[in-house]
Amino acid sequence: MSQAELIAEVLRDHGPQSVVTDPRDIEPWLSDWRGRWHGAASAILQPANTAEAASIVAKAAAHRVALVAQGGNTSMVGGATPPADGSALILSLRRMNRIDAIDPVALRCTAEAGVILESLHAAVAEHGLRFPLTLGAKGSATIGGLVSTNAGGTQVLRFGTMRALVDGIAAVLPDGSIHDGLSKLKKDNRGPSIDQLLIGAEGTLGIITQVRLKLVPAVAARAVAWLGLSSPQAAIDVLRALEAGTDRIEGFELLPRESLDAAIAQINGVRPPLATPHPWHVLVEATVDRGTDETPESLLGRLLAPMVDRGLVGDAAISANEAQAQAFWRIRDSLSEAERKAFGAATQHDISVPVEAMPAFLEQATRTLEQAFPGVQASGFGHLGDGNIHFHVRAGSRGGPGWLEREGEAVSRLVHDLVVEAGGSISAEHGIGQMKRGELARLHPGRVRTLRALKAGLDPEGIMNPGKLI
């Protein structure tokens, strides 16, 4: 059996640390963290560096054994779960967790694929620097996975998604060769960028092993404002007014009243941020650099005051200290858990539309869903500033045991139809993985044809993360 031969060769060449075969050690990595997808794999292969990863991939190519690259296993779409038939092995990057070349002048560092996001934050902070991408899974998610899925998160508004923060990639291609894009060149026109091709490819075209990342100076201070508003359109108006006055807005998160109420009711220690109820809420984060005269609290206060005066903002509370800022973020970060506890089963959609189109989309999509599936409740929350909303459709009075299994797919198809109609994307930041593969093929057959052609060219034997994306 070629898997056994491959495992034996890896053991022989790279030692016992490079192979895990005890089923008890493999088991936690066979399912995604939400327990929706389950796979099988007879071994986890764990290279110590890029050269070992290349050696392992070359061996796998020779034996035609497929590999599923895994970092922190925090995919929202089953992107890192091996196939159920045991036809692939897991290639884990977790031993590759070195951070090198932190350069406060060039504002760059190099991280191996297995570096956990939170560890990166801590390492660069020691040099007075910041890696300005963060998300809920930061304690587990790894750099390789974050690049492979072009991760977003809560600070995209100012610094962009992972694509904007990558300055170079080393990767192992499906034939076992090493692509070295880690050079410090500012200009290089030797054909199209292989680096760019690997970003967002979900491990289907190669395995990212090292990344040169852009850094920014650490912030001196941040403040968070909580706003009560009448509508998503008012939120857009507030965003545009803030952006006209400063370039220091880093987060802009929308949530509806019922989500806030759910958090207050379900999550320990969450208290109402405003004295009166409002149909919609926004969390705004602003930061200032060292050497700036104005505090972030004063900046937010100065910009928001006229909006409160003219009624655009119904009410506003600005954090007076870091503890209050964290308390506001805690509400936002607990929304998924709070919604699950309060409302039970829901279909979830990580979708985007052009920012200005979001208010109309939210209204139309909510109405259409509630008409098509009487009894459900539809609602969106999330990164309004990026045109990216997590659109949930809850069982509501239509629910009961098995509702998700019974109607979930039909609900998602309708949501995705509306997204495509609005010129949007059925995956804003989570990727396609296994979860949205069928929908991508249904809605974008031309795109899938193109991606398949790329895959056929680079990975003709299909050994890279089979069954994902296309």
Next chain:
Amino acid sequence: MSQAELIAEVLRDHGPQSVVTDPRDIEPWLSDWRGRWHGAASAILQPANTAEAASIVAKAAAHRVALVAQGGNTSMVGGATPPADGSALILSLRRMNRIDAIDPVALRCTAEAGVILESLHAAVAEHGLRFPLTLGAKGSATIGGLVSTNAGGTQVLRFGTMRALVDGIAAVLPDGSIHDGLSKLKKDNRGPSIDQLLIGAEGTLGIITQVRLKLVPAVAARAVAWLGLSSPQAAIDVLRALEAGTDRIEGFELLPRESLDAAIAQINGVRPPLATPHPWHVLVEATVDRGTDETPESLLGRLLAPMVDRGLVGDAAISANEAQAQAFWRIRDSLSEAERKAFGAATQHDISVPVEAMPAFLEQATRTLEQAFPGVQASGFGHLGDGNIHFHVRAGSRGGPGWLEREGEAVSRLVHDLVVEAGGSISAEHGIGQMKRGELARLHPGRVRTLRALKAGLDPEGIMNPGKLI
């Protein structure tokens, strides 16, 4: 003959404006502008829009007729010249020259591929905006070609190459399908980016037809300083000191004394910018926005004065008005012409190395070349701030008729060997085209294998710009 059938079908479906067959009208487009490459083609096909371009490519795919996409035909590497055997037709984008959706709030516009760079500059200037990429060929070069070659130019320091300025691409893929990446989404993770794959692909993977571009506010004022320096290392030190004091440095061009002397001697109206001679010179451009208190002259003066005081800068002249600023730029822009007139034949190399490595590279490469080919003179000038130098090796006393033909290739091979040794790129901004295809294959066989695999997947019949890049 399938070319004739294709031409007849295009005529039938898209009218007489879409086909040029008069040899006198075709002739100017068969050679590159420097007259180094000559091709043959029986017709130029000229779609009026993306749909027509898709229809033409689909027909060409059906007839297996290759197409060479052409914009302004300003390639420095023979990238837009058809094959000499007449096996391809030219697909000219020149009828597609509309500029749409200039949006001063979103800071975006959409340009068709045939829009000439200078026309774009003028169109957005009417809205108080600027497209911050410019280069010598701006009066002819088109947006489609500039994106297909990831063009650089003289303002890369602050705004990056074309890749950093593209926000979306529409293109026709080799099977005639349309890739529409023009959406206004800020987040979209439906697999790897097809847009990014087309940037720098030199028309070998598809034909770019429309581009959504990033704009910046028009500058209120600019000033240019001319510096006399002792060495390239001093120039790097000046650059770092300027960058520590401001983010408004847009251009930073290095030139050696003999290049300046050549310009003064050969170009009408060029006068010495400084009173005394210096071995090296730098042109610095700084800009300020509307509403800024400080003038760019004062900004440059304030930052440069201490450098003059401590002897880092030997001498400095700051433009007092726009006419003087233009006079300084005229020296820089006339260097290629001045060098040709003063020194005759030279091999030219558009190369990059990491910025900090450039001083050592210049010294070592000059010494090595002059030792290996006694009598030649080697010298570099250009975009030092980007680590991108145009490295010329002049015939010198080794010259005489036929020198370029006799030794040009050997000289270039040695230069490229040194570049690769220094971790650099043999094409910083001009691309590969026909000129550097052999060198790319010699020095980077793995990279060429990967690019060929991509090409084989997307363009299995090889109908897109054959004979270029790989």
